[in-house]
Structures are given as C-alpha cells and as structure tokens.
Amino acid sequence: MSGFDWLFFTEVSLAGLGAGALLALTGLAFVLIYKATKVVNLAIGEMLMIGAYVFFSFTAGLGLPWWAALIAALAAGGLLGAVVERAIIRPMLGESAISVFMVTIGLGSVLIGLVELTWGAAPTSLPDFMGKAPVFIGPAYVSRKIVIGFAVAAAVIAVFLIAFRYWRGGVALRATATDQGAAYSCGINVPAIFSMAWVFAGVAAAGAGVLVGAVGGISPNMGVFGLSALVVVIVGGLDSIAGALIGGILVGLIEAWAGTYLGGEYKLLTTFGLLLIVLMIRPYGLFGTVEIERL
Amino acid sequence: MRIGTAKQTYAADEALFDTNVQRAWMGLFIALCVAFPFMASEYWLYMACLVAIHVISVTGLNIVTGFTGLVSLGQAAFMGVGAYAVAYAETKLGTPALLNLLAAGLLTAAVGALVGIPSLRVKGLYLAIATIASSIILHFIFANWDSVTNGVKGVSVPPARIFGVELGRPFALYFLILPLAFLSVLGAANLFRTRIGRAFIAIRDRDISAEVLGIPLLRYKLMSFALASFYAGVAGGLWAYFFRVVTPESFPFVYSIFFLAAIIVGGMGSILGSILGAVFMTMVPEVLKIGVGVASPLLSDAVAVLSPVRTIVFGILIIGFLVFEPHGLAEIWSRIRRFFHLWPFKT
Amino acid sequence: MDGTERPVLEVNGLSLAFGGLKVLNDVSFAVPQGSVTAIIGPNGAGKTSIFNCISGFYRPKAGHILFEGEDIGPFHPPRRAALGLARTFQNIALFRGMTVLDNIKLGRHAHMKTSLLDALCYFGRARREEMELRREVEEKIIDFLEIDHIRNKPVASLSYGLRKRVELARALAMKPKILMLDEPVAGMNREETEDMARFILDVKEEWGVTILMVEHDMGLIMDISDHVVVLNFGQVIAAGKPAEVTANPDVIRAYLGSGDVEALRREFRGEAA
Structure with a gap:
C-alpha cells in the first residue's frame, strides 16, 4: 500500500468529520422531536432548507450583516417548528405513528413547493461570511467553512447536551420522553414540552441549514441532506442523542470516503446501504432502546 | 338501515355487488368505459390511460400499505423496474407485449419480496425508511447499469404489438390498459374476500396476535410486498408502452410520494379508495394547469409557478386528509351513499 | 379423567x-x-x-x-x-379493521388452503372454501354463541362483554x-x-x-x-x-x-x- 496517499486520506476524513458534525446537529434536532413527541419527522431536511433560505434572503436580499441574518434564520426556524407543531402535529395526537410520519412527508412537500415558489428552483450559494483562508491541521488542508461548521455544530450540540441534563425544561423533556402520562400527572405541562421540542429542533435545523448552505450552496433539493440525517438517527438509534452524534460522524466519514474514492453518485448509495445493514443487524440502531412488545 | 338486502344464500351475501341496483350501476359504468374512446378527444383518452395506469399502481400500494400496514415509499421505483423490464424485453428480446407485461410484473414481484426482507427484523417506521433506502438503491441501478438501462440516456420503447396490431396511440392502448386495470382491481377485491386478505388486515391491525392465531408473519408480509410490486411492475410496463421512453428520471422519489398521497386521499384499506385516489391525484395537476392558465395574465412566469404549486397542493392534500378525513374519499363516498339509501324518505 | x-x-x-x-x-x-x-x-x-x-x-x-x-x-x-392450540387474550386482541364475521373467519386461517392465485381469481377453489367456512361459522359458532345480531358490525363498536365473546368465537374457529x-x-x-x-x-x-x-x-x-x-x-x-x-x-x-x-x-x- 505504498501508493496510498495518507495525507489526502486525512484531508478527506477531516472534511468527512466536518460534514459529520452537521449531520449530527441535524440528527440532534430529529432526536429531540422524536424523544418528546414520538414523531419521526421526515421534513427535517426541508426545515433545514427553510433556515438556509431565510438566511439567504436577509443577507443577499436585504443586505443585513451575517449575524443579524443568522438570528433571523434561527428565529424563523423556531417559529416554523412552533407553527408546525401547533397546526398539524397536535391535531394528530393519538393517531398512529405511521399517520403522523406521513403528515411530515406532506409537510416536506409543502415546504419544497414554498421554497421553489418564493426563491425559484435554481440552486444558488450563500454570500460568503466565513472567509476563505484555508486552515491547516498539521500538514492537512481543510476548507475554512468546514472547520467553522464543525466548531459551531460541536458547540451547539454541547449546549443542547448541557441543557438537556441540567436545565429544568430539559429534565421535563426527558421525563415526558420516558412516560407522558406520568409526566403529565407530575405537573409537567406536556403540550408545552411538545412545542418546546419542536421550537428547539426548528432552531437547530435552521442553524444546521445555514452551515450546510454555506458549505455546499442552497437549492430546493437540499432537503436530501435530511435523508442522510435520517440514516444517521436510524443508525444511531431514534431516541439516542449519543447515537445521533456517533452516527453523524460515522455517516459523514463514510459519505466522504465513498464520494472521493468511488465517485459522487455512490454517496447516497453507500449511506443507504449502511442503513439497510444496520437495520438487519441491529433493528433499533446502535444505541436505541429496544421496544418490548406485549400480547 | 338499508332495505331490499335480504339474502337467501351465503354466497349472495358475500358477493362484491350485493344488490341489483349496484349491479345495474356497475353495468352502466362498464358500458360507458367501452363507449368512452369513441366519444372522447385525444386529450381525454390520454388522461384515461394515465389514470388507469395509476389505478393499477395505487391499488398495489394500497394492498401493502393500506391493508397490510407496511408503509412503502418505493412504489415508483418498483414501477421503474417494470418499465425497464418491458423496455429491455422489447428492445433486446423482442418478445410479445402481453408476455413482457407478465414478466415485468413477476420480476418486480421478486424485487419487491427482496425489498420486503427487512420486515424480518423491523416494522413500522423503520420498515418505511428501509423502503426509502431500497428505492434509492434501485435508482442508482437505473442510472448506472448501462448495459441494461442505458444509463441516464434511457431507453426508447417501440409501440406495443398484440396479435399484429400496433398499439401506438392512446385510442388503441386504452383497450389494453383499461382491461388490465379492471382485472387488477377485481383481483384485489377478490383477495379481501378470502383468508389471504384477512391475514393481511390482521397483520396491519395487530401483527403479534395474528402470529399466535396461525398466520406466518414473514411469509405474508413478503407476499404482500410481492403482490404490490407485481401491480407496480405491470403498471410500470404499461407506463413504458404509453410514454415510450424510460429514463432514471421517469420514476423519481416524489412519484412514490404521489402514490402514497393517492392512497391517503382515496382511503387507506379501501379498494374503492384506490380508484378514487388515483383518479383524483391524476386530475389535480390538470386542474391546476387550468387554474394557472386562467391566472396567467396576472403571473409573470406561469409555467414556472405550476410545478411548485403542484408540490404544495400534493403536500396539503396529504396533510389535510390525514388530519380531517383519515379514511379518505371512500368514506365521503359512502357517506353520500348512506344519505341516498333512504332518500327522500329520511326523517 | x-x-x-x-x-x-x-x-x-x-x-x-x-x-x-x-x-x-x-x-x-x-x-x-x-x-x-x-x-x-x-x-x-x-x-x-x-x-x-x-x-x-x-x-x-x-x-x-x-x-x-x-x-x-x-x-x-x-x-x-x-x-x-387456540387462545384468547387478556387485553382483547380483536382486529379493529374487520367485522365480527371476518374476525371469526380469521381463526380458521391455518386450516385453509386458498393460495394467492386462488384468492385473486376467487371463483373456484377460494369461493368453495370460503362458502364452506361461512356456513360452518354461521351454523356452529355464531348460533352457538348467540352473536348473530352483531355479525356485520365492526368490532370497535362492541361492548366489552361482547368482544370477549367474539374472541371466544374466533378461538373456536381455530378448530x-x-x-x-x-x-x-x-x-x-x-x-x-x-x-x-x-x-x-x-x-x-x-x-x-x-x-x-x-x-x-x-x-x-x-x-x-x-x-x-x-x-x-x-x-x-x-x-x-x-x-x-x-x-x-x-x-x-x-x-x-x-x-x-x-x-x-x-x-x-x-x-x-
């Protein structure tokens, strides 16, 4: 293996880690919703896309500074989460998980259409706000955007983890996740927890959207990123935050390697091949809780 | 309470159409279907063929998703398998059209059973996601298996020939597609009068108890997938004869969502719902086209607006029906029928 | 004994x-x-x-x-x-999407022979077998358990006691x-x-x-x-x-x-x- 270019491999892997952090962030948004409301939100990629496009409007359209646009995008993400929860998820309370899943498919369709209608179908790129100077980690070159994306995603995930563990609302959310009825009777406002989970997930998704858009540009198809995030959470386990993080890194690396060494068209193929293998070996993901069925 | 429905035999009680009035309506409907091509314009024939193809595919999806409870997001990809099978048979083998359609169905059924294998370990949403994975893998094969699918360029399909008659125009194809759609729907309706259909529904409602009551789960889940895929394969084969060119872009993931929307709108777990859903969802884009056409003086770029509006409307239909009318158009239809049972003597 | x-x-x-x-x-x-x-x-x-x-x-x-x-x-x-080996369940496990009659018929599943192809065609073997089953269910089980008035009702609409009885009927259909x-x-x-x-x-x-x-x-x-x-x-x-x-x-x-x-x-x- 003397011909193997280890430096190049390291660079590809670092890029994969960067993408993995973004996947993990999106996966976190996904798990947040699933833990609190038991909804598998297939529209997470489209929520992410909305965040990116709102950011685009405020920077490229209105010429706001990037930090103001970012705040606007996060706020829009949170608002979207709240509206979606209140308007279409809550009326579905008590319906089968599959019906709610299909509602989120409908939601994804609506969001794609809205983006195309408002901003057009052509792909575009976000204004550069991160600078272009490359970063070197040792001898390995990494794109600056990817480094910033990784750092921001890691920081946001850390904040979420701490909040989840120590903040009152985070504890209430975990209680709701464990047993809705018991949480309700302990005086936890369960509907408020539902809204909160969707708002936070919306904010996280919008943030991830801005980062993803900055790295790879934006288009009405960028919701496909949500499919990769879906693989992340299935591989990690739908209700496991640690699973989302490790799954994110794993899928990020595998996509980077497959994309580089096999060709771009193999990216999704490898990701979903991995998904099928994990489903067959560990149906509830690497860290997910096994559901016990009763007669 | 309905009147005039007293039966003398169990067979009469289990007939698909159990009153003379129903049978008369059905006869009238068939007569209309036969007369239709001689009265309708080219456009309406085109639409009728497309609707009939969709009816076949939607009926299949309803069997696996609506009746067996296994959400499949791969119906369009399965249609793709059927379409490519027909394209390959026509261009490389030159076998007769009816045989090609049967082969397309059988091949797709085999692929469907393969895709259903994860149901050995997973169910519910996990299975739905596994079908997304399968559908993406199938797309990859369509785009990259050059020797069979001719890659992204796709395959041109010669017109179907049956007993030396060339079925090129919608007028001729109508007489191939419509009878097949009829047979498909009839087969599905029959299925749910027998033990197999009951087993499917039992799996949907409570699979673990079904197993203890004597239904081998894996075999029936795979059977359901295979049957749904057979329908998709035949529909895809007809699609290939109808549009005459098959490319990887012909069967995108959103087409699978279109079929899912059709069973939701029509009514999950209802044969009638499959038909109503297929008709409704196929006609919606046409209505939107007219709507956009009317509004075009007000819009700067009417054509560009059409596609996103269609996407939005599909989404809204899925959400709206799931939230407000989970049993779909079939339920609305039966409500209307109930109203007329005693009309005008209703108190 | x-x-x-x-x-x-x-x-x-x-x-x-x-x-x-x-x-x-x-x-x-x-x-x-x-x-x-x-x-x-x-x-x-x-x-x-x-x-x-x-x-x-x-x-x-x-x-x-x-x-x-x-x-x-x-x-x-x-x-x-x-x-x-037939059984009923502690938390009634009837199939909500089916009528009482279909729930009972389901019990016979393992003893029937209708194949997928028979089922799609219906006329012939499937019909014969279904009619035989219907007659037996009606005459032996439904009459016996006195549930003829609810045979075409969806099970979701039944009272608790009747549901238990339908479950018994289904178990009896299992031979x-x-x-x-x-x-x-x-x-x-x-x-x-x-x-x-x-x-x-x-x-x-x-x-x-x-x-x-x-x-x-x-x-x-x-x-x-x-x-x-x-x-x-x-x-x-x-x-x-x-x-x-x-x-x-x-x-x-x-x-x-x-x-x-x-x-x-x-x-x-x-x-x-």
Missing part, C-alpha cells in the same frame, strides 16, 4: 426470565384430556407468561411443553396454532383441541359471567374441547373447573381439585396481602355452609 389417559398438554420444568427477572421457575403441570383446568394466582405470578410460552410468543429458558405427547418447543407460533382462555370473565357483570360460564361448559361438553384458563373469579373457578393449578412468584405452590386447593394453607398465605383474599374467604364460607 381417570389418570390413565395421556394429558393433552404437559408442561415440564418451564423456566422463563427477562434479563435478571425470573418470571417462571421450574413450572410443571398437566392438563387432563377433556378437563377444565384453571391457573390461578396473584397478579404478576406469571399466569399469562405461561400462556405466552405455550403459544410460542415467549421462548422459555428451560423446560418442555408437550402437546399430545409431542414436544412443541421448536415450533413457531403459527404451527402451534395449526396443531389446535381447537385445547382452548386457552386468558381471564374470560374479567371485568364482566354477573349476568355476562354466567353466560360465559355456560359457553365454556358447553364447549367442553358438546365440542369435546379441553380448556385451560387463567382467571381471578374464584366463584367461576369453583363452579366449572375440574383441576386447579396455583401459581405464586413464578412457581407452582399447589395443584389439585378446587376444594383441595382452596383449603391448602400455602395458597391462603399466597393470597393474603393481595386483594383476592376476600374472594377466597367468601368461597370458604360457601364451602362450610
């Missing part, structure tokens, strides 16, 4: 554990041919778990289950059902050799309980089906069972004729502290009087 005849069902040394939790520990008992055998015990004693092991839903850690002398351990649940009833009268009023007792006895007498049931209603057990097995913390603590068992000091101790002690006391007074 003279003891010389081979029992229809034998459970030998059955043990079951979920992780570290021992649910069943070396449980052995036999169900004599043609008997009504009752398994009783406090909540959480493992009664339903025994049923689930017999059905094949749980895989026991150790032990054997012999059905008509054959070890059914390696058989998966549908095969056991086809052998004639049972042994009928396992999980709390057949739980939550029923006195009249419904009496109806159900009558049906159970009729099934035993007229159909010649052996019955194994889990039940809390001591009155019903004293009235209709021939043989009682008492379970506590996953172990058999007593077995025998109903009167013997209720006099057993271990049994009384097991029930003390659980709400069912009153039921036993009443039963004692009934015996003494």
Whole structure:
C-alpha cells in the first residue's frame, strides 16, 4: 500500500468529520422531536432548507450583516417548528405513528413547493461570511467553512447536551420522553414540552441549514441532506442523542470516503446501504432502546 | 338501515355487488368505459390511460400499505423496474407485449419480496425508511447499469404489438390498459374476500396476535410486498408502452410520494379508495394547469409557478386528509351513499 | 379423567426470565384430556407468561411443553396454532379493521388452503372454501354463541362483554383441541359471567374441547373447573381439585396481602355452609 496517499486520506476524513458534525446537529434536532413527541419527522431536511433560505434572503436580499441574518434564520426556524407543531402535529395526537410520519412527508412537500415558489428552483450559494483562508491541521488542508461548521455544530450540540441534563425544561423533556402520562400527572405541562421540542429542533435545523448552505450552496433539493440525517438517527438509534452524534460522524466519514474514492453518485448509495445493514443487524440502531412488545 | 338486502344464500351475501341496483350501476359504468374512446378527444383518452395506469399502481400500494400496514415509499421505483423490464424485453428480446407485461410484473414481484426482507427484523417506521433506502438503491441501478438501462440516456420503447396490431396511440392502448386495470382491481377485491386478505388486515391491525392465531408473519408480509410490486411492475410496463421512453428520471422519489398521497386521499384499506385516489391525484395537476392558465395574465412566469404549486397542493392534500378525513374519499363516498339509501324518505 | 389417559398438554420444568427477572421457575403441570383446568394466582405470578410460552410468543429458558405427547418447543407460533392450540387474550386482541364475521373467519386461517392465485381469481377453489367456512361459522359458532345480531358490525363498536365473546368465537374457529382462555370473565357483570360460564361448559361438553384458563373469579373457578393449578412468584405452590386447593394453607398465605383474599374467604364460607 505504498501508493496510498495518507495525507489526502486525512484531508478527506477531516472534511468527512466536518460534514459529520452537521449531520449530527441535524440528527440532534430529529432526536429531540422524536424523544418528546414520538414523531419521526421526515421534513427535517426541508426545515433545514427553510433556515438556509431565510438566511439567504436577509443577507443577499436585504443586505443585513451575517449575524443579524443568522438570528433571523434561527428565529424563523423556531417559529416554523412552533407553527408546525401547533397546526398539524397536535391535531394528530393519538393517531398512529405511521399517520403522523406521513403528515411530515406532506409537510416536506409543502415546504419544497414554498421554497421553489418564493426563491425559484435554481440552486444558488450563500454570500460568503466565513472567509476563505484555508486552515491547516498539521500538514492537512481543510476548507475554512468546514472547520467553522464543525466548531459551531460541536458547540451547539454541547449546549443542547448541557441543557438537556441540567436545565429544568430539559429534565421535563426527558421525563415526558420516558412516560407522558406520568409526566403529565407530575405537573409537567406536556403540550408545552411538545412545542418546546419542536421550537428547539426548528432552531437547530435552521442553524444546521445555514452551515450546510454555506458549505455546499442552497437549492430546493437540499432537503436530501435530511435523508442522510435520517440514516444517521436510524443508525444511531431514534431516541439516542449519543447515537445521533456517533452516527453523524460515522455517516459523514463514510459519505466522504465513498464520494472521493468511488465517485459522487455512490454517496447516497453507500449511506443507504449502511442503513439497510444496520437495520438487519441491529433493528433499533446502535444505541436505541429496544421496544418490548406485549400480547 | 338499508332495505331490499335480504339474502337467501351465503354466497349472495358475500358477493362484491350485493344488490341489483349496484349491479345495474356497475353495468352502466362498464358500458360507458367501452363507449368512452369513441366519444372522447385525444386529450381525454390520454388522461384515461394515465389514470388507469395509476389505478393499477395505487391499488398495489394500497394492498401493502393500506391493508397490510407496511408503509412503502418505493412504489415508483418498483414501477421503474417494470418499465425497464418491458423496455429491455422489447428492445433486446423482442418478445410479445402481453408476455413482457407478465414478466415485468413477476420480476418486480421478486424485487419487491427482496425489498420486503427487512420486515424480518423491523416494522413500522423503520420498515418505511428501509423502503426509502431500497428505492434509492434501485435508482442508482437505473442510472448506472448501462448495459441494461442505458444509463441516464434511457431507453426508447417501440409501440406495443398484440396479435399484429400496433398499439401506438392512446385510442388503441386504452383497450389494453383499461382491461388490465379492471382485472387488477377485481383481483384485489377478490383477495379481501378470502383468508389471504384477512391475514393481511390482521397483520396491519395487530401483527403479534395474528402470529399466535396461525398466520406466518414473514411469509405474508413478503407476499404482500410481492403482490404490490407485481401491480407496480405491470403498471410500470404499461407506463413504458404509453410514454415510450424510460429514463432514471421517469420514476423519481416524489412519484412514490404521489402514490402514497393517492392512497391517503382515496382511503387507506379501501379498494374503492384506490380508484378514487388515483383518479383524483391524476386530475389535480390538470386542474391546476387550468387554474394557472386562467391566472396567467396576472403571473409573470406561469409555467414556472405550476410545478411548485403542484408540490404544495400534493403536500396539503396529504396533510389535510390525514388530519380531517383519515379514511379518505371512500368514506365521503359512502357517506353520500348512506344519505341516498333512504332518500327522500329520511326523517 | 381417570389418570390413565395421556394429558393433552404437559408442561415440564418451564423456566422463563427477562434479563435478571425470573418470571417462571421450574413450572410443571398437566392438563387432563377433556378437563377444565384453571391457573390461578396473584397478579404478576406469571399466569399469562405461561400462556405466552405455550403459544410460542415467549421462548422459555428451560423446560418442555408437550402437546399430545409431542414436544412443541421448536415450533413457531403459527404451527402451534395449526396443531389446535387456540387462545384468547387478556387485553382483547380483536382486529379493529374487520367485522365480527371476518374476525371469526380469521381463526380458521391455518386450516385453509386458498393460495394467492386462488384468492385473486376467487371463483373456484377460494369461493368453495370460503362458502364452506361461512356456513360452518354461521351454523356452529355464531348460533352457538348467540352473536348473530352483531355479525356485520365492526368490532370497535362492541361492548366489552361482547368482544370477549367474539374472541371466544374466533378461538373456536381455530378448530381447537385445547382452548386457552386468558381471564374470560374479567371485568364482566354477573349476568355476562354466567353466560360465559355456560359457553365454556358447553364447549367442553358438546365440542369435546379441553380448556385451560387463567382467571381471578374464584366463584367461576369453583363452579366449572375440574383441576386447579396455583401459581405464586413464578412457581407452582399447589395443584389439585378446587376444594383441595382452596383449603391448602400455602395458597391462603399466597393470597393474603393481595386483594383476592376476600374472594377466597367468601368461597370458604360457601364451602362450610
């Protein structure tokens, strides 16, 4: 293996880690919703896309500074989460998980259409706000955007983890996740927890959207990123935050390697091949809780 | 309470159409279907063929998703398998059209059973996601298996020939597609009068108890997938004869969502719902086209607006029906029928 | 029931554990041919778990289950059902999307031969088999259980007592050799309980089906069972004729502290009087 270019491999892997952090962030948004409301939100990629496009409007359209646009995008993400929860998820309370899943498919369709209608179908790129100077980690070159994306995603995930563990609302959310009825009777406002989970997930998704858009540009198809995030959470386990993080890194690396060494068209193929293998070996993901069925 | 429905035999009680009035309506409907091509314009024939193809595919999806409870997001990809099978048979083998359609169905059924294998370990949403994975893998094969699918360029399909008659125009194809759609729907309706259909529904409602009551789960889940895929394969084969060119872009993931929307709108777990859903969802884009056409003086770029509006409307239909009318158009239809049972003597 | 005849069902040394939790520990008992055998015990004693092991839903850690002398351990649940092991469920497991009639017909599934192709064509074999089934269900089961007025209703619309009866009907359609009833009268009023007792006895007498049931209603057990097995913390603590068992000091101790002690006391007074 003397011909193997280890430096190049390291660079590809670092890029994969960067993408993995973004996947993990999106996966976190996904798990947040699933833990609190038991909804598998297939529209997470489209929520992410909305965040990116709102950011685009405020920077490229209105010429706001990037930090103001970012705040606007996060706020829009949170608002979207709240509206979606209140308007279409809550009326579905008590319906089968599959019906709610299909509602989120409908939601994804609506969001794609809205983006195309408002901003057009052509792909575009976000204004550069991160600078272009490359970063070197040792001898390995990494794109600056990817480094910033990784750092921001890691920081946001850390904040979420701490909040989840120590903040009152985070504890209430975990209680709701464990047993809705018991949480309700302990005086936890369960509907408020539902809204909160969707708002936070919306904010996280919008943030991830801005980062993803900055790295790879934006288009009405960028919701496909949500499919990769879906693989992340299935591989990690739908209700496991640690699973989302490790799954994110794993899928990020595998996509980077497959994309580089096999060709771009193999990216999704490898990701979903991995998904099928994990489903067959560990149906509830690497860290997910096994559901016990009763007669 | 309905009147005039007293039966003398169990067979009469289990007939698909159990009153003379129903049978008369059905006869009238068939007569209309036969007369239709001689009265309708080219456009309406085109639409009728497309609707009939969709009816076949939607009926299949309803069997696996609506009746067996296994959400499949791969119906369009399965249609793709059927379409490519027909394209390959026509261009490389030159076998007769009816045989090609049967082969397309059988091949797709085999692929469907393969895709259903994860149901050995997973169910519910996990299975739905596994079908997304399968559908993406199938797309990859369509785009990259050059020797069979001719890659992204796709395959041109010669017109179907049956007993030396060339079925090129919608007028001729109508007489191939419509009878097949009829047979498909009839087969599905029959299925749910027998033990197999009951087993499917039992799996949907409570699979673990079904197993203890004597239904081998894996075999029936795979059977359901295979049957749904057979329908998709035949529909895809007809699609290939109808549009005459098959490319990887012909069967995108959103087409699978279109079929899912059709069973939701029509009514999950209802044969009638499959038909109503297929008709409704196929006609919606046409209505939107007219709507956009009317509004075009007000819009700067009417054509560009059409596609996103269609996407939005599909989404809204899925959400709206799931939230407000989970049993779909079939339920609305039966409500209307109930109203007329005693009309005008209703108190 | 003279003891010389081979029992229809034998459970030998059955043990079951979920992780570290021992649910069943070396449980052995036999169900004599043609008997009504009752398994009783406090909540959480493992009664339903025994049923689930017999059905094949749980895989026991150790032990054997012999059905008509054959070890059914390696058989998966549908095969056991086809052998004639029919059951009802504690939390009624009817199929909500089907009518009463279809629910009952479903019970016959394992004994029918209609293939997928037959089913799609319907006319011919499928129709013949379905009509035969319909006639039998109507004449033997629906009439017998007096549920002809609800045959075309969706099960979701039925009262609790009727649902239990439909479940019994479905189990009867399974051509049972042994009928396992999980709390057949739980939550029923006195009249419904009496109806159900009558049906159970009729099934035993007229159909010649052996019955194994889990039940809390001591009155019903004293009235209709021939043989009682008492379970506590996953172990058999007593077995025998109903009167013997209720006099057993271990049994009384097991029930003390659980709400069912009153039921036993009443039963004692009934015996003494």
